Amino acid sequence: MTATPRFTGDANPYGGGDPYADYRTADFPFTQYANLADRRLGAGVVAANDEFFAQRENLLVPERAEFDPEHFGHKGKVMDGWETRRRRGVSAEHPWPAEDDHDWALVRLGAPGVVRGVVVDTAHFRGNYPQAVSVEGTCVAGSPSPAELLADDVKWTTLVPRTPIGGHAANGFEVGVEQRFTHLRVNQHPDGGIARLRVYGEVVPDPAWLAALGTLDVVALENGGRVEDASNLFYSPATNTIQPGRSRKMDDGWETRRRRDQGNDWIRYRLVARSEIRALEIDTAYLKGNSAGWASVSVKDGEDGEWREVLPRTRCQPDTNHRFVLPEPVVGT
Known part of the structure; x- marks a missing residue:
């Protein structure tokens, strides 16, 4: 496991203007995988030991964190993330937190899978982010309660060891544990705020x-x-086309930049397993002036198989769900 690159230390206090102007981030290679903690897949933050300043559910909000410098509540500055209270020691002689003191949140992955990378995003937490974070994973069947997940007989595996992080930054960590996980435990040492959590990996149903x-x-x-x-990811990721449910707005789908040649754009999918395909569905929901004009589908059976066209180039209508029953089942991977 490595962090690529590493961000540490405070960010400068907010000085006005675009709050993201001094945000620290990088292109992490593991973001090519699906976000297993996507709310659209059914992910949720099921429990946290403390959420005094900001609610745990904010961790999985799909949009990037917002910042309003004038927004204060009865408990202090209102932040768009999960933020815990400051920890104190047990006495005047020991007023500081103990070495092992930390706050935690339990995350149910929307789709179980092998985790390839984690991003702990501290956007807008400039001086109130945790000194370090760690992430653990477990695989528990069914729909366990928080108490069941925290039981002594549940084994947790370290995905990200305790590691210093930076404020107002996307802190990325590659994960090399070849196991299937259903839940994560995110720990912040000793306390602080995290804006967003993203968990990238391969779905293993x-x-x-x-x-x-x-x-x-x-x-x-x-x-x-x-x-x-995919041939082009200019406006949106191709993974949007296989998310659960129908699109609710245009950027829920896959949109490419406009082509000025006579070629076409394409997506190559890997199926769940070798399958017998009987029908196809192509949905252009909310894509009206920029929907595909035509679509075709080809299938290949195995790495050494030949591509076989099963749906010839067919006209598509804007904002329409198109369904095609194949004349005969086709086997493919």
Whole structure:
């Protein structure tokens, strides 16, 4: 596990203007994977030991954190993130927190999987971020309660060891643990505020659940499908096309920059497993003046297989869900 790159120390106090002007971030290679802690997949922050200043649920808000320098409440500055109170020592002789003192939040992943990277985002927490963070994971079947997750018989595996981080920064950590996880425990040492949490990885669904479903969407992210590559990601990620449910606005879909040649844009998917494909669905919801004019679909069976067109180039309508029943089932991966 490594942090690439490392940000440490305070950011400067907010001095007016764009609050993101001095925000520290980087391009982390693991962000190519799906966000397993996406609310659209059903992720949630199920418990925290303290949320005095700001609520734990803010960690998984999909939009970036906002900052209003004039927004104060009865408990102090209102921050867009999860923020705990300042820890104190046990006596006047020891007024500082103990070495092991920390705050924690339990996160249920929206889709279980292998974690490839974590981003602990401290946007706008310039002097009130935690000195260090650590992240642990566990795999518990069913829908455990917070008390069950914290039971002594639950084994937690370290994904990110206790590591110093920086304020007002995207603190990224690569994870190299080849295990399936359903829940994470995010620890901040000793206290402070975290704006957002992102958990990138590969979905590993419960095979018993897929077997019980029988016929299912074999490219859906929540079932273990994934995007391997795409020709263009200018406006939005191609993974949006396999998120649960229908789009609610234009940027929930996949939009490319305008082409000025005679080529076409494309997405290459990896299915859940070798599957028998019987029908296709292509949805242009909320894409009206910029929807695809035509679409075609080809399928390949295995790495050495040949691409076979199963849906020839077909006209698409704006803001429309298109459904196609194939003349005969096609096997592909």
